[in-house]
Amino acid sequence: MCGIVGYIGQQQATPIILDGLRRLEYRGYDSAGIATLDGGKIEIRRAQGKLANLEAVLLQRPLEGSRGIGHTRWATHGRPSETNAHPHFAGGIVVVHNGIIENYQQLREKLRALGHNFRSETDTEVIAHxxxxxxxxxxxxxxxxxxxxxxxxxxxxxxxxxEKEPDKLIAAKLGSPLVVGQGVGEYFVASDIPAMLSHTREMIFLEDGEMVVFTPEAMRVTDLSGAPREKTAKTITWSPLMAEKGGYRHFMLKETHEQPRAIADTIAGRIVEGEGRIHLEDLRLGDEELGSLDKIFIVACGTSWHAALVGKFLIERLARIPVEVDIASEFRYRDPIVTPRTLTVLISQSGETADTLAALREARGKGSKAVAICNVVESSIARESDGVIYTHAGPEIGVASTKAFTTQLVALFLFALHLGKTRGILDAERSRALTAELLTLPRKVEEALLLDGAIEQIARDFVGATDFLYLGRGNQYPIALEGALKLKEISYIHAEGYPAGEMKHGPIALIDEQLPVVIIAPGNDTYEKVISNMEEVRARGGKVIAITDREDSDLSDKADVILVLPQIADELMPILTVIPLQLLAYHIAVLKGTDVDQPRNLAKSVTVE
Structure with missing residues (x-):
């Protein structure tokens, strides 16, 4: 949430900063602003609402200057307004800020007593003063x-x-992401990589407690005491086009259809074919360490937490290690029992999720080794973990996660296979069979995406519903949760995900002729039980949307709509069953006219508690 872009060089800063802020819109925001420094004078333009409002202000009152900073704000302290929008100015100093200053009230009172006057309700303004x-x-x-x-x-x-040192731009970070881009005779700084990709691919990732001082000719990185830090730039292989819509109406639809490629990229180079062996290049934990584990925590937030729940099924089934799944915001406050034989797996698309980062530090502080599953190279969680399994989804711009989620599931499957093989639980034959199934996954996801047209028609039939219920058993229960979350996030329709077997313990009271019930019923060992749940829904007049991989003629009497997916190993089936749920949420949201890519009140990367 919130986005920072800064520039110092020879070009006009405003168009560069505006372009960067546009590429950070996915992070969520409610106001925006830019400040430039020209001829020893700082000027600021701000606007509430979308970037289009700021652009309209800039058309009327342009900004000149080759040094500038810009910001998209997601309100934490103070309501959304032009006054509370960043940048904030005091006595020749202008600041943009992501994060939360916890002691801002005390600092504000101290500064007021010294004669400082505040214009906004924000915590950020105290930094300028x-x-x-x-x-x-x-x-x-x-x-x-x-x-x-x-x-x-x-x-x-x-x-x-x-204003008095116009050839310097200073940036620093503690607990919120910040990336530096190196150009020729120019430098960029931003909250995330896409803001700078059209200008440079050479990036430096700042650590907590680091500060960088830019001039057009050079940059210096130090700690907050002034001691120099050596930093090496990394070349980012994402192309700018990967962050564009590519002809799709919305980023979410584009990213949904990119899943076969993203999954293939996440698998690539990690399977030793013929042996069923998994190669995880950045795991950095040896076979002896993995073999000595007696427990695993998987910790995550939101959609990544749903991936973690699927991961529990995978690891316990394939590696026979007990797994406990925690919501990151709860983990560190419950004093979890962690030992050196515990492994903590952190899942985060951005690698910057504040609660997940705090959980990582809690676990490592108690002696646990940590492995990150994330999509962003050199992100904070990746850097602070003992090992990392990168997903290769590419940039995900839509706030509602699609390809980041399915590639997380692939990463968890690879990890579970590796653990099972390392610990002697999986024999060579079973490993080869599962890796062979995994290699068919991208093609089968493509087949699932062919249901798009049929799902769009289903959306037309159910767009008027005010509530949805999603049901699944076993490793499909987390997919029911994820399907309900997708619908809530982008269409604003109330939806609940439940274990199908729990329906009669309460949710069955909700079922009537107006309630659509999405039931995930793959042909595994719970198939007959799920069909019984389906009959219970139909007996009470509920509308059933069934998702299955079985061509079962009996289903036509039990469901109003049936979507048939390709068959695959049960361990991989959640990656297929989530596809129609993503598409259903998307098409309903489009029909309702909501902002699919930037739903209200949500941010892509939650970098504050």
Whole structure:
């Protein structure tokens, strides 16, 4: 949530910053602003609402200058308004900030007592005033920023300009992501890679407690005490086109249809064919360490938590290690029992999710090794973990996750196979059979996507519903949760996911002629039980949408709509069954006219608690 873009070089900053902010819209925001420094003077333009509103302001009152910072704000302190929008200015200092300053009230009171006047309700404005105060006392921009950041408590990523030192741009981070882009005679800084990809692929990932000072000719990275830090740029292989819509109406639809490619990329190079062996290049945990494990925690938030629930089924079935799944925001507050023989697996699309990062630090502080599953190279969670399994989904712009989720499931499957083989649970024959099934997955996802037209018609039939119920058993229960979440996120229709066997313990009271019930019924060992649940729904007048891989003539009497998927090993079936649920949510949202890619109140990357 929130997005920062900064630029210093020879070009006009405003168009570069606007383009970068546009590429960060997926993070969620309610206002936007830009500040540029030209001729020793800072000017600011801000607007509530979408970037189009800011662009309209800039048409009337353009901004000049080759140094600038911009921001898209998702309100935490203070309502969405032009006054509360970033950048914030005080005495020649202008700041943009992501994160939360926990002690801002105390700092504000202290600064007011010293004569400072505040214009906004935000926590961010105190940073501008602190830097202003220290600059007046010492006359050193870098030193003033260090002293100001030493006074704040909480999380931040900041970019700061100073009228009296116009050839410097300073940025720093603690707990919020910040990436530096290296150009020729120019530098960029942003919250995420896509903001800079059209200008450079050479990126430096800042660590917590690091500060970077840019001039057009050079950059220096130090810690907050001023000690130099050596940093090496990494070349990002994503192309700018990967973050464009490519002819699709919405990013979410594009990303849904990119899943065969994303899954193939996540598998590529990781299967030793003929042996059924898995090669995880960045896992960095040896066979002896993996063999000694007696418990695994999987910790995640939102959609990634649903992936974690599927991961529990996979690891317990294929590696026979007990697995406990935690919502990251709860994990560190319940004092979990963690030992050196516990492995903690953190799942995060961005690798910057604040609650998941805090859970990682809690687990490692208690002696656990940690493995990250994430999509962003050199993200905070990836860097702080002992090992990492990268998904190769490419940039995911739509707030409602699609390809990031399915590639997380693939990563978990690969990890479960590797654990099972390492621990002697899976023999060579079973491993070869499962890896052979995995290699068919991209093609079978393509087949599932061919249901798009039929699902669009189903959406037309059910778009008027005010509630949905999703039911699944075993490893399909998390998919029921995920299907319900997708519908809630982008169509704003109330939806519940439930274990099918629990329906009679309460949710059955909701069923009437107006309630669509989506029932996931693959032909596994719970098939007959799920069919019984389907009959219970029909007996009470509910409308049944069945998702199955069986051509079963009996189903036509038990379901109003049947969607038939290709068959695959049960361990991989959740990756297929989620596809029609993604498409159903998408088409209903489009018919309702909601903002599919940027649903209200949501952000792509939740980088504050």
């Amino acid at each position: 602190l830097v202003e105060r220290h600059y007046k006392e010492g006359g050193d921009f870098e030193g003033a920023v260090r002293l100001a950041l030493g006074e704040v408590r909480g999380a931040y990523a900041v970019a700061i300009l100073c």
